[in-house]
Amino acid sequence: MKATGETRSVVATPPSAGAIAVIRVIGPEAFSILQRIFRPDARPSRSPSDGAKPPMDRERFTGGRIRYGHLHCGDEVIDDVVVTESRPNTFDICTHGGVRIVERVLQQIDELGARLCEGEDAITEVWPAHNLIEREATLALTKAKTQRAVTFLAWQRQHLESDLESVAAMAPSDPTKAHDQLRRMLQRSTPARWLTQGVTVAIVGPANSGKSTLFNHLVGRTATLVSPHAGTTRDWVSATIEMDGIPLTLLDTAGRRDTSDHLEARSIDGGGQVAANADLTLWLWDGSAPLAQDDRDLLTSGRGRSTHLYIRSKADLDEIWNRRSLNSADAGDFDPPIAISAHTGDGLDRLKNELLGKLGFDGWKDRAPTFFTERQVTVVQRLLTGGPTAGDDVVAIKRALTGL
Ligand SMILES: Nc1nc2c(ncn2[C@@H]2O[C@H](COP(=O)(O)OP(=O)(O)OP(=O)(O)O)[C@@H](O)[C@H]2O)c(=O)[nH]1
Ligand SMILES: [Mg+2]
Structure with a gap:
């Protein structure tokens, strides 16, 4: 991070072609740098030091006035620009856009002593x-993938600190209540991360069970090949969609089956590894085909995964098996599979609802206090492990979270 006493510059607009770009110069030397490169003239002069003109007067910028003029680099006029002092010692130079123009201005400013700030x-x-x-919310907002994420983060930016203030105020008289409140905010942190950073959902299951058909349906276009031949999908395919405002990356994987085809076996392994790292797995079985012993083994192995959903596909065809027809040892405590038909659309709304529920969005409120970064979660978890003690704990948590 730059020292605040240092004079620095920052490009406020994206680094690409555009009509305008905004370069901000901040710090104690900002005005004297501006004096050396900017001439507040209607027309360009030969150089900033030519003629008998006195140096530019700071008064020109008082009251938030915007000044039109020319930016000079030695004898050369780089661009015509507008300049304003947006905060004390902070000057915004609005140049014409274009990566090279901006680069040129930055080079000039850099030579005069303002160091370029980049990234966060x-x-x-x-x-x-x-x-x-606020800083974490700001950074997350710049990367928000959906409008819902913006609503959530903007609310946290504005309210989370004052909510923590209220919890800290209640803590001395009722530490248990204060800790419970913090735990509730903590419980919401995993869905919050998915809302702000995205969640990965893998579709896995036996070959030919309809995985790619479901994938295409959810993505809303033909993004992967579908065919009646088992073993169609080889490389895993991914696509990012928005489901109820949640940015969701879907993965279609190669169907699992015994195969002597070396390439297919590698696809199955690769897809399995990708799926193992997913946040949620959709296990898909063809309800219109008999379950092979391999499929039963797969069903059983999937049972241990904490976040998964079972799906019985092709519900528009005759049902060959369902949960009741699995023998009791196999069926055990399986969640009932969700019956869907990607051809008729039956069951797909239920699948979406159950999927969002599994991710923790049942009854979710975008405007409720929530810890939304790993740093926040670590701070709160570390300080909460002591159990409900005096209110000092909660005040310490608030201090650690806000840095105030
Ligand atoms: N009747 C019916 N057929 C379906 C449905 N979903 C998929 N199919 C058909 O089932 C066959 C296999 O579909 P895919 O989506 O390619 O299956 P897959 O699981 O991706 O197959 P692999 O990539 O080989 O593992 C195709 O002929 C699809 O048209 C469905 O809901 N109803
Ligand atoms: Mg496929």
Whole structure:
């Protein structure tokens, strides 16, 4: 992070072609740098030091005034620009867009002593944060993939600190209640991470069970091949969709079966590994075909996974098996499979609802206090492990979370 006493620059607009770009110069030397490169003229002069003009007066920027003029690099006029002092010692130079124009201006500013801020520091220079929670929300907002994530993060940015304040205020008189409140905020952190960063859902199951058909249906286009021949999907295929405002990356994998085909065996292994790292797995079995012993073994092995859903596909065809027809040893405590037909659309709404429920979005509120970064979760977990003690604990948590 840059020292705040240092004069620095930041490009507030994306690094690509565009009509305009905004370069911000911040710090004690910002105005003197501007004086050396900017001439507030209607027309370009030969150089900033030519003629008998006195140096530019700071008064020109008082009251948030916007000044039109020319940016000079020695004798050369780089661009015509508008400049304003958006905060004390913070000047926004609005140039014409274009990567090379911006590069040229930055080079000039750099030679005069302003160091370029990039990455997260650049974001918080343009969108200042008053505490660590605001900073984390700001950074997450710039990467938000859906409107729902924006609603959630904007709310946390505005309210989470004051909610923590209320919990800290209640803690001395009722530490148990304060700790319970923090635990509730903690419980929501996993869905929060999925909402803000995205969740990965893999579709796995025996060959020919309809995985790719379901994948295409959820993605809303033909993104992967479907055919009546078992073993169609080889490489795993991924596509990112938005499901109820949750950014969701779907993975279609090669169907599992015994095969002597070396390439197919590698596809099955590779797909299995990708699926093992997914946040949630959809296990898909063809309800219109008899279950082979391998399929039963797969069903059993899937049982241990914490986040999965069982699906019985091709529900528009005659049902050959269902949960009741599995023998009791196999069936055990299986969640009942969700019957779907990707051809008729039956069961797909239920599948989406159950999927969102499994991810923790049943009764979810975007506008409720939630810890939404790994740092926040670690801080709270570490300090909560002591159990409900005096209110000092909660005050310490609030301090650690906000950095105030
Ligand atoms: N009747 C009916 N047929 C379906 C349904 N879903 C898929 N199928 C058919 O089942 C066959 C296999 O579908 P795929 O989606 O390719 O199956 P897969 O599981 O991806 O197969 P592999 O990639 O080989 O593992 C195709 O002929 C599909 O048209 C369904 O809901 N109803
Ligand atoms: Mg397939």
